Amino acid sequence: MKIHNRFLSPPIITPVSMKAAPSRRIGWVLLSLGVVLLAPRPAQAAVDFTVSPATISNTFQGTVTVTITGLDPGQGARLSKFLDANGNGQIDPGERLVANFGLRDSQVMMIGGVRLTTVPGDEDRSSNGVIQAEFSLTSQGELERVAAPYLYRVSHPTNAFSPVVKPFAVTPSAYGQSFTGTVMSGGSPVAGAGVVALTGLEGGFVAGVPTDSLGHYSLSVPSGTYQLVAFQEGYVCSFAQMPVLDLGTGQTVSTNLPLTATTHTISGQLRVAQATNVLAGFQAFCQSDSGDFTLAFTDTNGDFNIGVTPGLWNIEPAENVVSAHGLLFPQDSVQVDASTGSVAGLLFELPRATSLIYGSVKDDQNTPIAGLSTYCDSGTVPLGASGMTDENGEFSVGVIAGDWWLGFSDQTLFSARLIMQSRNVSLTDGQAQRLDFVARQATADLRGFVQRPDGSPLRDQSLLAWSPDLSSGGRTSDDGSFHLLAVAGDWTLQLESNDAQAARVIGPRMEHLTVTNGADIGGILVIARPITARITGRVATTGGMPLANLWVSAQADFGVTNHYDVGMNTDASGNYTLDVADGTWRVSLNCNDLQNRGYSCLSEASVVIAGDDQVRNFTVDTTPTPPIFGSPTVSGGQFRCIVSGQTGRSYRVWSTTDFVNWTDLGTYLGPSFQFADPVPSGSSHRFYRIEVVQ
DSSP states (O other), X not given: OOOSOOOOOOOEEOOOOTTHHHHHHHHHHHHHHHHHHHSOOOOOOOOEEEEESSXXXXXXXXXXXXEEESOOTTOEEEEEXXXXXXXXXSOOTTOOXXXXXXXXXXXXXXXXXXXXXXXXXXXXXXXXXXEEEEEOGGGOOGGGGSSSEEEEEEEOTTOSSOOEEEEEEEEOOOOSOEEEEEEEETTEEOTTOEEEEEETTTTEEEEEEEOOTTSEEEEEOOSEEEEXXXXXXXXXXXXXXXXXXXXXXXXXXXOOEEOEEOOEEEEEEEEETTSXXXXXXXXXXXXXXXXXXXXXXXXXXSEEXXXXXXXXXEEEEXXXXXXXXXXXXXXXXXXXXXXXXXXXXXXXXXXXXXXXXXXXXXXXXXXXXXXXXXXXXXXXXXXXXXXXXXXXXXXXXEXXXXXXXXXXXXXXXXXXXXXXXXXXXXXXXXXEEEEEEEEEEXXXXXXXXXXXXXXXXXXXXXXXXXXXXXXXXXXXXXXXXXXXXXXXXXXXXXXXXXXXXXXXEEOXXXXXXEEBTTBOEEEEEEEOEEOOEEEXXXXXXXXXXXXXXXXXXXXXXXSSSXXXXXXXXXXXXXXXXXXXXXXXXXXXXXXXXXXXXXXXXXXXXXXEESXXXXXXXXXXXXXXXXXXXXXXXXXXXXXXXXXXXXXXXXXXXXXXXXXXXXXXXXXXXXXEEEEEEEOOTTOXXXXXXXXXXX
């Protein structure tokens, strides 16, 4: 279960009329009736399906195969999965839709000729009236892994065949030790609530069970340390009140879990961006700024109605569920203000993947690494995507056109003491790009603490360490301690910027950590300084034209090893905003970027921060630097000369013998170029000039 937000940017949110969804449903009904009147559908053979295995334990790591038979060749079907809350083997009104997939005979999702393996499809790819689809843990939300009875239903969007329902069950595993207790709210037991055990800094889901009619639960897990979390529709839990407990071998630990009844709701619809397709059976994590938490789900119409308490709520869809539908999720959670009452009419949209990154992950012995979570983030679009390596170490992640960063689960790599480098890749629409990775065995450890200037620990912060060809990551514990893996080489260590921004701190960039094999580096102290002000400004030319997408950075030094560096690209109006701490900062523009645009570099500006915001504008001189002639030669009947100018500027070369009549010898792109001019027989002299075109 995901407790920690990724802090990336929100999807499109548009207030809409609540009549929009019903009007579309009416349109579908009219279309269906029209087809019946004009061309009655011939009788179809009975559609049936099987689920294998039909019962799994809550520790099951394989795939569940659903085989649908009796379809017309090429026909589609909808596969839905419901929580059978009362265990009566029927889908009753109000029972939760936990998954929903559209499938079609012979179809799988392909991009650039490569299959997007995160999306279930017809595995035999034959137009034979049979769909065989496989579902792994990577396509499931947390509620699907709670030990409980479920029901699968196969149906058709226009009722071309009668729906078929089959049972499915997740059973609890027995480990010899367990947590027991009662879920309570206001002194009364809560029946049908979910209780899950989370572990690790990332709050990884281990197992879950529902409460019985008296609110009782019994959850068996391996011995270890866990946080127990309860959830139920119409209630929220407070993470601060959810216990973190040690469970020893053979022990039974009893604890009651409190829930709070909700008073407000957040409602709306989830659908595919730039389409009318609604997204049914999607799970979302909802957490308030005060620490309250609940799960949310969309119904068969893609509608959601989330019970909440007053406050500012952060909502983000389950990333693995989004990726299993060939969609991208927002990098940041979506914030909804329910402080003063319920909020209705929201529209959340998720875009389809149109490009693909795929490849393999193996160790340095060529052994495939399976079960490794893969993530893609972008600095150019506010979206992310995820996947997982299969038993052969192969993965695929669906994205859209743009620049992408691809990395892997730090926790999984850490458990295997493996490290490897993340990669950057640029894609166009419809492109599939292969990237293969080799993980190396760690030979040393980096340990230390992240603290504020007053010595207090900074918990739950992500750190990144990198060398020229490898990277390593991890999170701080409650005492601010961290532990990263490394190999011999020169390493740089820094707080991950999004987590630091959320905590309103700035971390230093600690460079030149020299690691040797077998020699750990301990006692690293990272001082995270509180953000106290902003440096803002605008970058424009002498003519007032804004320079967009230009990198602006601010640097400061506090002591010998604490070097701080923050930065961002200017917006379309040339504006920038940098969060900084008290101190003296050196603000500068990226020199290479300026030169590539044909401008001269500017000197950095010194800005002193003492609790108040400061403004520093930059004016870029557009006057071109005169080009320089060099290395003139005459050979083979031609005069040749090298010209040195500015990057990004264009130059036109002219020649003359009398300073009256000039001949255009062509236009060349800087910064440096060579031009050639034939020398006529008997010519005594010739003159050249260079014109700056732009």
